[in-house]
Amino acid sequence: MTPQLGIIADDFTGALLVAGVLEGAGITAPVFFDAASVKGEGAVLVLATRSRLVPVEEARDLIREGAEALDRAGARRLAYKACASFDSTEEGNIGLAAELLSDRAGGRPVLMSAGFPRFNATVHQGYLFYRGRLVSESVKRFDPLTPMSDPDVVRFLSRQTRSPVSLLSHLKLLGGLAAARAEWDRLTAGGARHVLADASDDGDVALSVELALAVEPVVVASDPLIIGYATALARNAAQPGPTRAPRRINGPGAVLVGSVGPTAEAQIAGFAAEGHEILTLDLLEGAPEPAAVARALAWAAPRIGARPFAIATTAAPDAVERVQAALGQTGAARKAERLLSGIGAGLRERGIRRLVVSGGETSGAVVAALGAQKVRALPETPHGSGFCVTEGETPMALFLKSGKLGADDVFARALELMGDP
Structure with a gap:
């Protein structure tokens, strides 16, 4: 089968979360822990990396190697999966992933999406909320590795990219696909290379999936958009039913x-x-x-x-x-x-x-x-x-x-x- 999407995940737990949801929907999504081991044997291929917190140059190498491996395995599209709260520092590595994958795609614009409404992590008007509070006023303000003092995701990500990040707001998404696409076209025609879509609720995420299917951007996003995008791409792909791994293992x-x-x-x-x-x-x-x-x-x-x-x-x-x-x-x-x-x-x-x-x-x-x-x-x-x-x-x-x-x-x-x- 031809893999419809290759996902580079920024950590191992996130890779398994995405793959587990896809497998539960009947979509074969093997998880690889080594770029050299990637093979095109699923509708969606997930490569788990440790790119979230490593130094910028190391992350660049991991993401580049991952993209090359997924290309060799025949993945028709690539996406980068970041954690729901877009944990990172001002140096990277989310903006780095967006720049690298966009460059590989000939400068194709990037659709970005943070948050996970199901777990009370949302983005509204570009501001990240965690458990109902601005992330800068939540427990994540004091995260020992990625303290989040700036809730403005657009501003924060713009420090990681060569060009500023633009916003596709909840108000535009409320207008439906036509309005969202018109705003996307306006922003990208004006030179926007990175566009962050709000994720105020599941409706925003669902609309962002529709937009991604319509305009075929580079996708750099957290779990819900990645899952929705992968599911939509794989839904019509002919594939045999997955062979289930054993659920229970005996032993200490x-x-x-x-x-x-x-x-x-x-x-x-x-x-x-x-x-x-x-x-x-x-x-x-x-x-x-x-x-x-x-x-x-x-x-x-x-x-x-x-x-x-x-x-x-x-x-x-x-x-x-x-x-x-x-x-x-x-x-x-x-x-x-x-x-x-x-x-x-x-x-x-x-x-x-x-x-x-x-x-x-x-x-x-x-x-x-x-x-x-x-x-x-x-x-x-x-x-x-x-x-x-x-x-x-x-x-x-x-x-x-x-x-x-x-x-x-x-x-x-x-x-x-x-x-x-």
Whole structure:
């Protein structure tokens, strides 16, 4: 089959969310973790990258390699999937992706869309709201890696692009496709290369999907527009029914937590309240990282096969501040990823077959350490998307989740869903 769309996702959890929704709709959407492994074997191809938070030059290489791989695999169109709140810094990397993909398409204009109304992340008149408040007045104002102090998405993204970003407002989208297309034509005829569409509600997103199908722009967007666009493109593509990956994998389970913040703290507390043991790693410990990994695995070894346990780098807010003051925000995050990825690989070698990983960047690091190149996402569950099964003679069930999403009991419920009834 000819892939109708190739999606470059900026992190692993977002890639699985999109693929899980598509698979649930009967659309084959394999997820690849390595550009070299991409093959044209689905209606939609999803390449999971770690381009969200890496330095600009590294992100440029990842996105370019991804675009080239998806082109080679025969994808008819390309899109870049960013997280719902368009988490980034003033240096990038969302604007970078828009510029690069537009250049590859001969300067074709870019349709951008942030937000995820279903999860109370919306964009109205160009301003981003998170849980009903301007993002600059929400908990994301103090995000340790991408603090969001400017709610004006148009202004913020314009700092990442060579030319300013224009706005296709909710008021124009209310007028229907003809009005939206007329405004698009006016803006692009006037030289606009990047146009951000409001996402005040699901109606705005649905209209933006119609517009994307009509004008065939480069698409750089968050989950709902990417999902709607991919679904529409694949709907009429002839394809055999997907072969479902097994939903349940037998074997011991564990949880790795690299995310920080109140959601992660509540989920760890909820897991502990059900009687599960937690090992918290001290990122300021002076021991060499291989020794810290070895100690964690020694702690885990006698517990494998008994009750699932968790290993976390999450700490109380004051401890997080101390770690970041000593190591820097990026340095602290990277150290946590190195430790947990090493532990993840060691747990697999010791028999773990069901693994929950909390944190988008942590998920990327752990998957790389596991050597997984391709997975099939499982359809969305009441506990969210992010469930997948690796390929190979000894498959693993994984649940890769955003650190900011999920109920307090998500770790235990996810492990139950992955294993035997």
